[in-house]
Amino acid sequence: MRLPEQEENRILLERKHAEFTFDKVIQFFRQTISAFPDRRIGTNTSYSIEDAALGAFSVFFTQSPSFLAFQSAMQQTKGKNNAQSLFGLTQIPCTNHIKSLMDEVHPSYVTPVFKYLFDGLEKSGHLDGFRSYDNNLLVAFDGTQYFASNTIHCDNCSRKHHKNGTVTYSHSVVTPVIVAPENNKVIALQPEFITPQDGHDKQDCENAAAKRWIDQYAAEYQPFGITVLGDDLYCKQPICKKLLDQELDFILVCKPDSHKTLYQWLDELDAMQTIETVVEKRWTGKTHEIDTYRFANKLPLRDSENAIDVNWCELTTTLPDGKIVYKNAFATNFEVSKSNVKQIVKDGRARWKVENENNNVLKNRGYNIEHNFGHGNKHLSSLLLTFNLLAFLFHTVLELMDEKYSLVRAELPTRKTFFDDVRALTRYMYFPSWEAMLTFMMRGLEIEYVDTS
């Protein structure tokens, strides 16, 4: 019989084995892009598509628009460079080459990297800290616009025609990310672009993109236990039905204006005084706040014969003088009870993290870098957004798995300082590996480190 301690050691060993190193991820990235079928694309064939992809990625990863230019200069003076040693580039392509090569590559050629990172995080136990109600992972959906112009456009822009004859061209994307109420890290999953679809005259929309995501990826993630979070826009019969068919749970914002039938039922239950209530007083450190939870089960989501039943809960937070400081309601497939209403509302509220911790960070960090590459004619814009998302995710993964990385990040006051340092260091100095650069930073910061591996 296996001893419990041995079993524990076996699991620990397995988990350690599943951990990523910087080089392992870069290698997988390279392999993934090398699966791109047409090798004869672009105007210049002297650069490989892998070099162009890793080159673009390195710019987002280092948050340095001039990274490749600096590395070309270093190659001339030192005969070696960091694009080669850190990111495995064989030759450094210039911006125009990257642009013409990457414009042909549909983002779906790099999306396997998202699942690869998810699997590694899951196997190594780093997603345990994200588990929420019913031991599920919360996946928050949100649509965000990342490009808009009245003049620049490509084949895949969404178009809005104005009365005065002008047109606004834009790109938006639905970004599902794993969030947790008590965790400031987020884990991005594959994005789905809101873009004119083949064979459809109608403009694409966030809802349709979310449905495509569910069709394409739900089965991959369902075995891990998933609760989908979304705003009121997602709280519609077709999406809820799709989620239930795929055996995904959901907690979605449910507003009165867009759910008239459901709220009529609630009014009737209210009149009969059958809506259950939980009241809790909470000390914020400054004042008492009163949380009033109300809930009811089995209500029709819409006014139709085949309407699906959902369960509903609401939180109203008031100050001692009765002033409301927070109010929101959710529809869910979880049966709501006095014992779980608090946790369900807490999970539902974690939705905002997709905007705050993911999409706003992306906007502040990488959008301007995308503009340096220009817009392209086909896929450039969406591919670069995918690189930006991946770069952000990769930093989160390193923070969770790379001990040296997390020590350096913890020592530096802000994210900006870290990127400023990486930019300056990689411009002036050559590092044979990612590890060597982190070791250099740790020495400089006088961080004590005991190698336990």
Ligand SMILES: [Zn+2]
């Ligand atoms: Zn476009």
